[in-house]
Amino acid sequence: MATPATASKRPRGGSTTASDVETRGRGPRQSIMSRSAAMLVMGVFTLYFLTPIWWLLTTSTKTGGEITSTAPLWFTTNSLGTFFDNLGRLFTYGDGLFGRWLLNSAVYAGVGALIGTVIAAMCGYALAKYEFRGREAIFNVVLSGVLVPATALALPLFLIFSRVELTNTMLAVFLPSLVSPFGVYLARIYAAASVPGELLEAARLDGSGEIRTFFTVSTRLMAPALVTIFLFQFVAIWNNFFLPLIMLRDQALFPVTLGLYAWNSQISQIPELRSLVIVGALVSIVPLIIAFLALQRFWSSGLGAGSVK
């Protein structure tokens, strides 16, 4: 990595000043060499990130026996048939358990991210737009929450939930997913930059209540940030593993991550699960890809708008 990175900074070896002047003078245009070097770096990284997914894709079109006996990164002659056969087995195995897990994940992540985004947005907005005693203190406490890994909180949460007899219920996974310190942080920064105080003042003069102003005016201005928060929270809940592992015993409540993990730990006893785990992993990332592609437009425009101000 070191060589191309250096090359992209200093495209012409010794003539550093010349290139600096050129860059400053004519905007962001770059020489062919530095551009191709940058492309090379990006290409390498793209390959690095996409190879496992490619493997997942090709391997999901194989039977258990073919996984070991055929070329790992390419298809077999009967790929399509095997793929649909695998898919069929995936969704019928154990009375359609996998479909149930997907649904659970969708509920945990979808509803959790939605409510979590609303809470984070209200909290961040309040911290940005209202002056009250202890505002900075509250913000700092929330901010320090970003530093505590969710894994470290799982066991204390389990003991607390045991006291109120909520373990092994959907709420045990759902409730802790509603809070997002990072979301609060982002919402505050964004609200401060994008919701003008004058506008709120005008709304108040026109007789709009604070709640109404928030939902009708402010959330629209904050929309790009909200999409970002939603996406982050959605992915975080979807990928959450340790909390459900500790909280849940009934596999009808498992999210798809924990379900696949449980299957994977049983491969040595039921080898047919090997191909199901692989196809299942592929299917389980599809909703994430869809969510990203669908919301990507809002998201990047949001980041851009924020950074210009």
Added chain:
Amino acid sequence: MRAHYGKVTAAFAMISALALSGCSAGGDSSEAGGEAAPCEASDGPVTLQFTTWVPGMDEVVKLWNADNPDIQVEVQTGPNGNSGTYQNFFNQIQAGNAPDLGQIEYDALPNFRVQDGLENLAGCEGVADAQDQFVDWTWGQVTFGEEDSVYAIPQDSGPMAMYYRADLFEQAGIEVPTTWEEYAAAAEKIKAEGSYITNFPKTDVNWFAGMVWQNGGQWFANDGEAWDVNLTSPESEEVATYWQDLLSNDLVSTLPSFSDEWNASFNEGQQWTWVSAVWGATTLSDGAPDTAGKWAVAPMPQWEDGGETAGNWGGSSTAVLKGSEHPAEAAKFALWLNTDPEALALANELGGLYPAAKSAADLEAFSGGVEYYGGQKIYDVFSEASAQVNPDFTWGPTMTQTYTDVSDGFGAAIGGSSTLMEALENGQQKTIDALKAQSIPVAE
């Protein structure tokens, strides 16, 4: 049940152990355990929770539920023990909401015993009398040799034998080894043919323990007061030196067990033998489908000519976890689950369990020839092996840690920077340290 001790497991165990030690005041343990508490039946119908990871166990339990309307059992399945379920048991015992029954492998039972996580079932109806129904050594595993104590009901076992490629041995004109000496000699001839006699599994320390077990070695002993740790006994050393020689001379491969490349190696005929447990029969037939009909099973090679000893790899029990409100009913169910012929047959069919009950030999599934093994009645070999397993072998209370440390050492030995014996010496010290850190008394 076999277990893998990967980095994830170790990290998981560490996180949870740290967290657990910080909040051990939560649970209430009214009695110290050790003596058989009175085990009285509850009034009225009860519902029991049973956590297991054996596939198809819910189907087996349906048989029970149909006949026992007053004792209904709910099955909960999750990842296998070392992948999280044991740690969950410990957490739940602390929080007082553990399931009534749990599946626990033999090598994890002492850990639960030391942490007072098991109900003593000796006082429950029918439990003490059930001893004769189980293979001797499995009963030793659930009583820990204590008087008036039964802490779980044996479920399955993993007596070991040697799977070998009958066709390849015959073609090459090599005698099938019956002693470890002959095994090493055969290894050299097989290497000359361009293959390996077997694979040394660096992460399956419980496999290695099975080898030591066969040789009459003991890794742990408990006299009721303190634990004696003895990973480096002469028997252990003999086994370690033996495999070290094979490793140093590059006569065995060192692929990660149960991986794709490991399967492929067996499938392509690169591996001529596998000294493994009874459950390995399906591992092999699933992982190496192209070699169907070419395998056969013989007793484990012996350390002494004409010897009759076998090791064991894996196996688990059904335990009643501390805090269960219905130990009598739970014990009754556990006994049925692990002795009823119909239940055993179904558990074998769906979950691949090889029962710890002596009546296993009478089951239809174990009486016929197996096609993959050229029609050989392979379960006769395992049934004999099961009777030859030393009943006194004891597991330690921190096996996850011991496995991880020894496995790390085995990795270094395979890399050539250390030896298997050094790995055991290191594992010995680390285990003693770990016991002391948990205030478990250690005999010096």
